[in-house]
Amino acid sequence: MEITQFNNILPEGFNGVFPFTNSSDEDYKDMWNSIEYTFPAKSTVPLIIPGEPPEGVQNIRKKFARGYAVREFYKTEKFAYMNDRERGEKPALYTESDLEPFIQSCLEPLPMTHATAHKVVRNEEENLSKDEEGNPRTKVLKSKMMDPKLGVPTDESVVGNGAIVA
Secondary structure (H helix, E strand, C coil): CCCCCCCCCCCCCCCCCEEEEECCCCCEEEEECCEEEEECCCEEEEECCCCCCHHHHHHHHHHHHHHHHHHHHCCCHHHHHHCCCCCCCCCCCCCHHHHHHHHHHCCCCCCECCCEEEECCCCHHHHCCECCCCCECCCCCCCCCECCCCCCECHHHECCCCCECC
């Protein structure tokens, strides 16, 4: 079975805690359920995800390990060589075997520390394209107008075929 595939079998000798190792020289950050986890550089942390059963934590750890592996692979000479091409050529793709050593490194123990986690509030407006002054480049074509007395959409929010824009 591929290491990053979901499974509900706990490893032999499981002691109730899944460790996650960041062997790189920089902190690694990843998200799960709108919570950003920060794994300190050169350390192993116990991966504890409130509300998740052990099988769920194991599979979240695999997701984190894959993200970590991709980040670390992008730093390699192999990746630089693969992408040293002329414009217009097909971009390089990595394989599971390219990521495997980095994924496995997440299981190797280093000195234990603690990860930090904090809730991330997403501002949907930030997802829009903005100009240099920070103003959205997209414009609202027609806002939803409600008649204050009747509580129904006005003619300005009716599409040409008579449908009401919600």
